[in-house]
Amino acid sequence: MSIAPYFADLYASYEAELDDLSSDSEGRSALKKRLDEKRREIAHILPMIEFAPEMVAVIFHNAFSFNSPKVMQHIIFSEPEGYGDDFISWDELSSHLSIANWAEKLINATLEAEGGDFFMVMAAALEFMRSNGTHTAHAEVIENDDFDDDEDGALQLNESGSDWLSEQGFESVETENN
Known part of the structure; x- marks a missing residue:
């Protein structure tokens, strides 16, 4: 399956x-400081969820742990056209997440904004993609939630990404390091 173009x-x-937030002009690490600044300014940046959602979504960097990779994959493999009844709501999705305490206030503020429900689903999906390496065009569908080796499913996703790269003619990182 492929990740939805959206x-x-x-x-x-x-x-x-x-990446832009990661370092200052002198190359020093600045991500934590810049994210903290954005989080404090949430009221001012929330209107941007309509035209630049990625600039707001970063405030939820490392806010979620994913208890059900299968649910998250269903989201990223689906086009959210119209965000209708067939797309998962934040209330439903949040029951499949562990949420960092610091993020609760930000989530509540976001949910009060117009489009906040969909935005929170989208932000969690982006974080899932980042934390699990599912941002490649093709990802293996997880058939069940029973992961013995890796609770968050990253192992299966990394293997499928490696397989896909091999099919495209690239050597795997393991091969290159030997």
């Missing part, structure tokens, strides 16, 4: 935003 495109912008 999420694939948005992830590229999300990753670029995180």
